Amino acid sequence: MEEEHVEIRERLQGALRPYGFHIYPFQVGWYNAVLDPVFHLSYPGDTLAFVVISAPSMFTNSFRPFLKEKKLQSLQDPIDQCVAHHMTLAKEHFPSHQVDIIYDYELHPNRRPKVLMQTAAHVSGAAYYYQRKDVPEDPWEKRKMFGVCIHPIYGGWFAIRAVLVFTEVRAPGLEKLDPIDCVPSREDRIRLLENFNFNWRDGKYRDVLPAEEKYSEDQTLYFSTPPAERMKLLEVWGHLPPSPPC
Numbered sequence: 103m104e105e106e107h108v109e110i111r112e113r114l115q116g117a118l119r120p121y122g123f124h125i126y127p128f129q130v131g132w133y134n135a136v137l138d139p140v141f142h143l144s145y146p147g148d149t150l151a152f153v154v155i156s157a158p159s160m161f162t163n164s165f166r167p168f169l170k171e172k173k174l175q176s177l178q179d180p181i182d183q184c185v186a187h188h189m190t191l192a193k194e195h196f197p198s199h200q201v202d203i204i205y206d207y208e209l210h211p212n213r214r215p216k217v218l219m220q221t222a223a224h225v226s227g228a229a230y231y232y233q234r235k236d237v238p239e240d241p242w243e244k245r246k247m248f249g250v251c252i253h254p255i256y257g258g259w260f261a262i263r264a265v266l267v268f269t270e271v272r273a274p275g276l277e278k279l280d281p282i283d284c285v286p287s288r289e290d291r292i293r294l295l296e297n298f299n300f301n302w303r304d305g306k307y308r309d310v311l312p313a314e315e316k317y318s319e320d321q322t323l324y325f326s327t328p329p330a331e332r333m334k335l336l337e338v339w340g341h342l343p344p345s346p347p348c
């Protein structure tokens with residue numbers, strides 16, 4: 103008999119792939135093994151989970167249709183609303199399972215993120231997480247340097263949106279795939295981390311390797327617009343009624 107995780111993966115993929123979301127399975131224990139205990143997810147080690155990334159096609163395949171069809175809740179970020187809409191629909195494909203959805207923006211009351219998406223992406227094999235410690239004899243002295251994940255197909259042109267935990271499904275037989283180390287040289291890793299930390303607004307870190315698919319011009323414009331001004335942009339694009347003059 104085919105293992106349960108294989109069937110779940112296919113069904114989940116069918117629900118999310120057409121909308122520009124890709125899924126990668128992992129065991130919760132792989133994630134917990136590399137993290138400080140304060141960040142652990144409290145499920146048994148062989149519990150089945152998936153990390154969900156949004157590819158560049160998410161913008162046309164789900165965000166634009168979402169804006170056309172759904173009423174935006176004015177207080178929540180529009181992309182977050184769209185992602186939540188699709189994760190909730192995907193969960194409905196599994197009525198006999200308990201599925202916990204944890205989003206990238208969710209924090210505990212002490213402001214600690216509920217899931218470290220980059221670590222989840224790395225341990226699932228989705229995208230290599232380049233951290234300061236991956237650069238031998240780094241040149242940054244006392245500076246804090248944030249790490250960044252790079253995907254073998256999308257380079258830096260993607261986001262890590264959610265983790266779905268199938269709380270009652272055990273997957274001890276799941277094969278662990280290492281992420282592809284697509285930035286192997288020290289010089290390129292230095293350039294990548296410096297671009298991500300010092301110049302992230304220009305998006306150059308995303309092009310550390312030639313990506314097969316990138317954000318379109320309007321998508322790049324949307325994501326480089328500060329969140330507070332994005333509603334204005336949606337209004338200009340005709341997705342929202344004009345705000346009343348003040």
Ligand code: B12
Nearest residue numbers: 136137138206215218219224248250251261262298299302
């Ligand atoms: C808080 C946050 C920020 C903060 C602080 C950044 C930080 N990394 O701490 C601020 C506001 C500065 C920020 C900025 C940005 N962010 Co931000 N941010 C986050 C958020 C919500 C949490 C990150 C966090 O607090 N980590 C906690 C620290 C302690 O984790 P850590 O450094 O990884 O440490 C752990 C690992 O080292 C691990 N570990 C130890 N050993 C090993 C070994 C291995 C092999 C592994 C895998 C792990 C591992 O253990 C440590 C903890 O115990 C994540 C989403 C999420 N939920 O994960 C997005 C996220 C990291 N941000 C992201 C982005 C894109 C950005 C920005 C470009 C802005 C933007 N949104 O467009 C900028 C760029 C950074 C900059 N130059 O300022 C993306 C990164 C995508 C990618 N490709 O990697 C994320 C994942 C959001 C997303 N939805 O995709 N961000």
